[in-house]
Amino acid sequence: MGTLERTPLHRFHSDMGAKMVPFAGYEMPVQYPMGVMKEHLHTRARAGLFDVSHMGQVLLSGSSWEAVALAFEALVPADVLGLQDGRQRYGFFTNDAGGIEDDLMFARRGDSLFVVINAACKEADIALMRNNLPSGITLTVMEDRGLLALQGPVAGHVIATLDPKAEAMRFMDVAELSLSGHTVWASRSGYTGEDGFEISVPSDEAEALARRLVNDADVAPIGLGARDSLRLEAGLCLYGNDIDATTDPISAGLGWAIQKTRRAGGARAGGFPGAEAIFAVLDQGPAQKRVGLRPVGRAPMRQGVPLFAMEAGADQIGAITSGGFGPSVEAPVAMGYVGVDHAQAGTTLWGEVRGKRMGVEVVALPFVPAQFKR
């Protein structure tokens, strides 16, 4: 793994006994000695600490909040201008065909915008922003910051013990906190469906903070394996699997992230890449939809499993984009795209695994109810 980059927590992972794997150009912990299943369940029961320092952190600044927000709105079909200071939203970069180039979180910090982007997309995203943002907007890649996530029902208590200011934060609030002497940018959000925080911390303080957090008996370090099963149960998209440059946000079930003001008839309608294509899908309805899927048997159905309407016959009507075993559901779970005629919850479809068709039921997402502190 010689050419891989390391996060500021590399020594921490090693000390915790992590099994490291290459992921998006980084050497990352896929699991610790606890194992994927127990790490998953620990996060849902107590609190899990994740290293997400491989993700990109970017700060956009300009002459005013309005200048920054409107510049970003030219790339992202979300209401950025209406974002209150100290609040965060989910969004995505779109392309001219209405596909998703990357999904992201953006937060308002005063007159600046703090953007967190996926590791595998960060170079392309930064190029996209550099090439398209007007000259008055300054883009700073925060190379000197790590990113931790603390997720689970006890996460709020753990963070509030270190800084009581965290107590008042609600889902998608962002604030500067002081955690055992470390000044961090925290948001009350995550990728597990649980309450929790994502914490941007200076790289040279990340390890000390991680060690302080796992010092709490309720906190265990959690690897990428459980991160994936947690987000899958929460019905959250993985960029590259469930959404990509060829999927539009409406088919993906992410239309909620395009606020009214950016839609046809809104005050700042359109003006982002692919607006016409996305409005056409909104208008006519998508041909396919992302749905939750519950295999009837015990065999997991993973990414790429073709879906059929019937037990026999060549009429493929969709495919699984993410799938595996859901430790909290105690059964296999999956997501995929199916033709709208087959997208109704309760519909039985057939997934072909190792040449055999096995029943799979369309179900509502998420598989595990969200526990956000609203």
Add this chain to the structure above:
Amino acid sequence: MKFTEEHEWLRQEGDEIIVGITIHAAEQLGDVVFVELPDEGTTVSKDDEVVVIESVKAASDILAPIDGEITEVNSTLSDNPGAVNEDPQGEAWFFKMTASDPSQMDEFMDEAAYQAFIA
């Protein structure tokens, strides 16, 4: 007990050979969540895929270590696949088979050789 390079163990018991996966293999697989067993009475050739194991990470196969016939499968694994992680070289055997050419057993490793193989 004999060991294969595919991380299976084989134990002779009368005319039958009991087959499972090693502790090392179970650790590498991670938490097992699904096991698909062959039908009893199936005739198999060496390297046929006879068992599917799915862990939280991925799907993998167990190959028939030798030519023969599957005489019994451990159906408790279908309902309790996690047993593969708990006791892979004991309770969580996968199947029993007869050997059509017992000399095929000769090539396998003993425990010391297997420990050296995975070291």
